[in-house]
Amino acid sequence: MSTLLTAMTVVLCIAILVAAIVSIQVKGDKSMSIAILAAGLVSLLASVLFLILAAPDVAMTEAAIGGGLTTFLFFFVLARMRNGEREYEEANHD
Amino acid sequence: MTYIALATGFLLILIGFYGALTNRNLLRMIVAFTIANSGINVVIIAIGYMHGRTAPILDATVSAADALTRVIDPVPQVLVLTAIVIGVGVAALMLVFAYKLYERKGTLDISKFAELKW
Amino acid sequence: MIKRFLALSLLVGIGAIFVALMMSYEPDASLNLTARYYAENTASETGSANIVTAILVTYRGLDTLGEVTVLFLASSIIGLVLSLGNKQNTTLRKLVPVGELLTTGKSYLAPIIMLLGVYVFVNGHLTPGGGFQGGAIIASGMLLLLLSDPLKHFSHALISLVESLSGFVYVSLGVLGIVLAGSFLDNRILPLGDFGDLISAGAIPLIYSLIGLKVGAEFSSMLANLSEMEDLQ
Numbered sequence: 001m002s003t004l005l006t007a008m009t010v011v012l013c014i015a016i017l018v019a020a021i022v023s024i025q026v027k028g029d030k031s032m033s034i035a036i037l038a039a040g041l042v043s044l045l046a047s048v049l050f051l052i053l054a055a056p057d058v059a060m061t062e063a064a065i066g067g068g069l070t071t072f073l074f075f076f077v078l079a080r081m082r083n084g085e086r087e088y089e090e091a092n093h094d
Numbered sequence: 095m096t097y098i099a100l101a102t103g104f105l106l107i108l109i110g111f112y113g114a115l116t117n118r119n120l121l122r123m124i125v126a127f128t129i130a131n132s133g134i135n136v137v138i139i140a141i142g143y144m145h146g147r148t149a150p151i152l153d154a155t156v157s158a159a160d161a162l163t164r165v166i167d168p169v170p171q172v173l174v175l176t177a178i179v180i181g182v183g184v185a186a187l188m189l190v191f192a193y194k195l196y197e198r199k200g201t202l203d204i205s206k207f208a209e210l211k212w
Numbered sequence: 213m214i215k216r217f218l219a220l221s222l223l224v225g226i227g228a229i230f231v232a233l234m235m236s237y238e239p240d241a242s243l244n245l246t247a248r249y250y251a252e253n254t255a256s257e258t259g260s261a262n263i264v265t266a267i268l269v270t271y272r273g274l275d276t277l278g279e280v281t282v283l284f285l286a287s288s289i290i291g292l293v294l295s296l297g298n299k300q301n302t303t304l305r306k307l308v309p310v311g312e313l314l315t316t317g318k319s320y321l322a323p324i325i326m327l328l329g330v331y332v333f334v335n336g337h338l339t340p341g342g343g344f345q346g347g348a349i350i351a352s353g354m355l356l357l358l359l360s361d362p363l364k365h366f367s368h369a370l371i372s373l374v375e376s377l378s379g380f381v382y383v384s385l386g387v388l389g390i391v392l393a394g395s396f397l398d399n400r401i402l403p404l405g406d407f408g409d410l411i412s413a414g415a416i417p418l419i420y421s422l423i424g425l426k427v428g429a430e431f432s433s434m435l436a437n438l439s440e441m442e443d444l445q
Contacts, residue, residue, distance in 0.1 A: 069431060168251075172264055186287075
């Protein structure tokens with residue numbers, strides 16, 4: 001039981017780190033939307049990690065606020081900027 | 095388990111800082127900051143975790159009498175609960191300032207905002 | 213290139229500190245002094261089954277008041293910053309048509325989501341959850357309404373009325389605690405009741421419901437303000 005739980009935790013942590021790296025490093029078309037969604041995924045998977053670490057209160061808060069509201073705040077702002085999405089490519093070759 | 099979660103949290107903080115330092119786009123920097131924020135929360139919760147104990151909620155299985163040996167430290171959880179709610183307020187503020195900067199300059203590239211640079 | 217090198221070397225330094233912290237970390241075998249006090253005395257002193265809720269609402273209630281104030285300041289600064297500047301642009305945005313599924317679903321789902329939010333913060337002293345989670349769930353219901361009808365204007369007067377009324381009653385309950393029970397935000401101004409009942413733990417369910425309403429109103433006003441921003445080209 002305990003080894004199974006540990007193995008699941010390792011898989012979960014790897015998924016969190018991969019989502020975080022995707023969110024930082026993704027390039028190309030629609031990269032901004034993918035980055036925001038990956039950051040929401042980091043929050044959502046972190047809430048599962050909080051549940052494993054025996055913190056159900058924190059897990060609920062992170063899922064409702066970090067995974068839900070923050071992602072939509074980003075999308076509300078992104079939708080108002082027509083060029084915000086495209087700009088990444090030109091800005092990042094130095 | 096504690097060490098796995100601690101390592102994940104520390105790595106998330108480093109990834110977030112790396113993204114905030116190397117990206118030039120303001121929105122991408124804010125996304126990176128929220129990732130670092132999640133990492134700090136994971137670290138604090140992992141420090142409060144104790145192996146083999148349950149959540150600090152008393153019910154039929156964990157009575158008030160044996161709470162001392164059955165529950166984990168509730169204080170880090172309260173701290174993180176507060177930090178998450180403050181974190182979304184800070185993220186929303188940063189987003190609104192980025193929107194205002196875009197309104198003025200028509201760009202999100204941080205290197206175009208050179209008024210205070212010296 | 214040199215900037216990237218500087219950033220990487222800074223991160224290596226921070227990473228070295230983190231590795232040193234992790235090497236020297238030893239998990240506690242038993243609860244420390246503060247946590248021991250909370251674990252032993254929460255049930256008898258506050259009557260709350262959820263120790264996290266008891267600390268958040270009673271023992272550290274003043275911090276929670278400060279936190280709610282920070283959130284209120286953030287949402288009002290957002291409203292202030294967005295209302296500054298030019299307001300001449302009132303052209304209608306081109307909207308993507310909303311799907312049939314969303315418009316039909318929202319009329320059934322939004323009330324249920326808000327009911328779940330109320331359930332979460334009313335039961336905050338018994339089960340995981342409470343004012344902050346419940347408030348966020350209520351704001352998610354508002355978000356669903358906003359997504360199904362992007363031109364909808366929420367009544368800002370109603371939101372700010374709910375927000376300021378619940379904040380006022382919250383602080384009044386705290387002051388009542390000084391008068392009747394001896395300390396600010398003391399929950400023993402009402403009888404503690406039977407441990408584990410819905411109506412128990414003194415004023416904790418009442419205070420946490422007020423926090424839930426206040427947080428829900430603050431998040432809703434944040435969302436409404438952000439969704440009413442003008443398009444920039």
